[in-house]
Amino acid sequence: MKEHRLEGVYQDKKLSYIRSLVDDKKFSQALAEIREEETLNRFGLDSVEQGEFLYLSALVLYHTGRYKEALAKASKAYEVFRASSANQILGNILYILGAISQALGDFDQAETELRDAVAAFRRADDHQGIADCYNKLANLCFVRSDYSQASRYLKLALTQVDKTGDQRTKAGILGNLGRIYSLLGEWDKAKENLKLNLAANEKYGDEVNLARSWLALSYVQMLRRESSEAKESLQNAYDLVIANNLPRELAIYHEYFGELCLLEGNAKMAEEQYQKSLEIGEKIAPDGDIINQVCRLMAELKVNTGHYSSAAKFASRSLEVSQQLGDRLEEGACYRVLALIYDHNLESTRAKKQLSQALKVFQKTKNDYELAKTYMVAGKLKCLDSLTALKFLSKSEDIFSELGTKPYLAATYLALAELLSGENEGSQSLLFAEEAEKLIAGLDDDQLKQQLLALKQRTQLRLVEEKQSLNSKYDLAHIITASPRMRSIIQLAERFKDADIAVFIEGETGTGKDLLAKAIHYSSKRRDKKFIAVNCSAIPEALLENQLFGYAKGAYTGADRDKPGLIELADGGTFYLDEIADAPLSIQVKLLRVLETKELVRLGDNEPRQVDVRFIASTNRDLNHALEEGRIRQDLYYRLCGVRLVLPPLRERKEDIPLLLEHFIKDTGPLASNLTEVELTELYSKLQAYDWPGNIRELENEIKRSVVMAGIKERNLLELLLEKFEGLRNGSGKSLNEKVSDFEKSLILQALQATNWVKTKAARILNIPESTLRHKIETYQINSENG
Structure with a gap:
């Protein structure tokens, strides 16, 4: 002032x-x-x-x-x-x-x-006094996260300053606009305004405001992952802060330096800096904005280092002070970190509630930048299914692309890559990882680079291992069947395996559509090229279009390079469209064009590109109904239906059950030798009497889980399977999901009882991560009382 x-x-x-x-x-x-x-x-x-x-x-x-x-x-x-x-x-x-x-x-x-x-x-x-007050009122709204009102006050302040001709004060107001831009994710505008502000403070020798300018600029440089520049700015700020005895600015210096340390992967030093900031904050204002900001940062650090109990304490303190101050931005950020904490503790209901509150805060305050950060966190929560997580990450990608915030867009791609890797979609996972790598190539973000490197190494290793076994595992000649209908289907597939015409596979869930699609590819002349599969029901429409067709540089904000789509990457190989009936009609139109012309056009481009791809599509829906309802375009269906293969459900090929049973038992472990020929015959008879609504997948799950439980309970496998079969038959009124859930709950309960409720041991027996076991225990509400 x-x-x-x-x-x-x-x-x-x-x-x-x-x-x-x-x-x-x-x-x-x-x-x-x-x-x-x-x-x-x-x-x-x-x-x-x-x-x-x-x-x-x-x-x-x-x-x-x-x-x-x-x-x-x-x-x-x-x-x-x-x-x-x-x-x-x-x-x-x-x-x-x-x-x-x-x-x-x-x-x-x-x-x-x-x-x-x-x-x-x-x-x-x-006029000068009025301008100063409006500037301060803008700062008050800024702290409350009411950025639109803050902007209005700053414009009023500029109007008053123009009447005085005071360029020095005008520069200060522009600096405040820069701070608002930094929190809205508009980092280029923020940097531009802050540099004007800094130059003015240097010109007038205003050391106090110059210290604040260096601090604000260092923060934007950190966000932009310009670590060297941020360090220099922080040092300049520190010298002025000490020379002028500015305790509040010293607290902010330690806060920002801590964030920079964390960015460079030094969590220990980051915590030390945060602690120094908190000590100063407690002295000058125990319930002020230093406390709520640094406590929230400390909570995030504790989450990153796996200290969730400590994280909860810091987050709760930050939330309390934020609510007292009316600081909506920090309040929303607290809800976000609490969602991560509750998710880790397998308190899914509370995690979802905190996530919902965070989203409401940022939607209400119209802060797209913080909203996108929250969508990205939502995409990492274990309490959400993969489809929901994908939708959240897609929203995050849209906003960060629009804002042009490369580090956070890269972090979103990393989250997408990790999610797809967990879903065994290795090829797609690598694509997102490579996109993230390109975005951060010139940025100082060692932590993100290390995470990307580790993910790529894991995924590439798994893909190499998978490729070595695919040629032998997925081969038409190796499909297990004694069914005449299945043999006819395999013979037809064998005849057309090397043809370029499309294949359409129909069949209920669990009948082996994915297996047949892979077998056709790995038996064909295209076996040495890529097999890329996309589940059309699992990816949101906006993300699906980008992934299938790619985009050209400049197609939209944030598209700063050309990106090939998955169809292009499958050139020379096979592209498998799983659940094609769930693909949006807008996508179906573009797919039809590719099938007709063997060309595709990237989003935002006018140049068609030649592609040599063999298409296989599948659906578990009633095809006639799907066509009548308009879920599948008729012209697309006719193009895809060069060869139509209809897989029978397991209830119509029960002669395959003995072969499948033998295969699954052998594949699971050595316990098959415990069954005599007489016992196997009895078991075949019982299992063939059941209709298996979940088809081969249900049979496989039941066999493999029973083999595991036989080892835990030291029971005869036949007895256990027969007991389980009786349960399946008696519960035939239930849906497949209900039956699977009941069985999974029973399996977990038995493993816990066998290990005296030691979750680490139970998880080892079940061959699942302990975190997954804890999540399922909460989901099924399993405890020692109901056990």
Whole structure:
């Protein structure tokens, strides 16, 4: 704020000298003079000089971070001038009262005092004072996350400053706009405004505001992953902060330096810096904005290092202070980190509630940047199914692409890659990982680069191992069947395996459509090229179009390079469209064009590209109904249906059950040798009497789980399978999902009982991660009482 000299008031030489020190921003020296003057007690209780001295004391105490003492002095100064017509000094006192109230966390009081200050300055016809108040009100809205109102106040401030011609103050307001842009994810605008602000502060020798400019610029540089520049800016800020004895700015320095340390992978040093910031914050304002911000950052750090109990404590403290301050941005960020904590603790209901609250906050405040960060976190939650997670990550990608925030777009691609890797979609996972690598190639983000490298190595190793076994595993000759219908289908597939015509596979869920599609590819002349599969029901429409067809540089904001689609990457190989009936009609139109012309056009491009791809499609829906309902375009169906293969359900090929049973038992372990020919014959008869609504997949799950439980309970496999078969037959009124859930719950319960409820051992027996076991225990509400 520009300080105002009152003509005729400063008759006292000491007050004039203190005022000159304040004008020169020499607050430490001014404080020493004030302390000396306090011992003399020279002024009358209600004199103008006493009021001026109290005001100057409040001003200096505020700028040196002594807020409570500053409040007492400013309140007394206001009482001295309250009944006077000295509107300018009243405006100054009300302004500093508002600033102090904000620093102490009393935002409502701060807003009232600042509005009263505007009125006082209007009476004094002081445009500079009005501009300062609007700027401070904008800062108040900024802390409350009301960025639209903050922007309006800043524009009002600029209007007032233009009347004064004060370029110095104008630069300061532009700096505040830069800070708002940084939190909205508009980093280029933020950097531009902050550099203008910094240059002005350097020009005028304003060391206090120069320190703040360097801090704000360092934060934007960190967000842009410009670590070297951020370090330099932080060092410049630190030198000025120490030289001018600025405790609040010192706390912010430690906060930002901690974030930079974490960005570079040094969690220990980051925690040390956060702790220093908290210690300063507790001294100057125990319920102020330093506390809620750094506690939230500390909670995020603890989550990253696996200390969830400690993370919960910091997040709760931050949430409490944020709600007291009305700081909606930090409140939403707290909900976000609490969602991660509850998700880790397998408290899925509470995790989803915290996620919902975070989304509501950022949707209400229209903060797309924080909203996208929350979508990205949602995509990582274990309590959400993979389809929901994909939808959240797709929304995150859209926003970060629009904003052009490369580091967060790369982090979103990493999350997508990890999700797809977990779904055994290795090829697609690598595509996203490679996109993330390109985005951060020129950025300083060692942590993200290490995560990407580890993911790529894991995925590539698995793909190599899979490729070595695919040629032998997925071969038409190796499909297990004794069914005449299945043999006819295999013979037909064998005849057309090397043809370029499309294949359409129909069949219920669990009948082996995916297996047949892979067998056709790995038996064909295309076996050495890629087999890429996409589940059309599992990927949101916007993301599906990008993934299938790719995009050209400049196709939309954030598309800063050409990206080939999955169809292009399958050139020379086979592209498998699983659940084609669930593909959006807009996608079906583009697929039809590729099938007809053997060409595709990337999004945002006009240049067609030749592709040599053999298409296989499948659906588990009733095809006639799908066509009647318009789920599948007839022209696309006719193009895909070069060869139509209809897989029978297991209930119509029960002669395959003995072969499948033998294969699954052998594939699971050595326990098959425990069954005699007589026992096997009895088991065949029982299993063939059941209709298997879940088809081969249901049979496989039942056999493999029973083999595991036979080992746990030291039971005869035949007895266990027969018991399980009776349960299946008696529960035939239930859906497949219900039956699978019942069986899974039973299996988990038996494993827990066998290990005296030691979850680590039970997870080892079940051959699943302990985190997965804990999640399922919560989902099924399993405890020792109901066990």
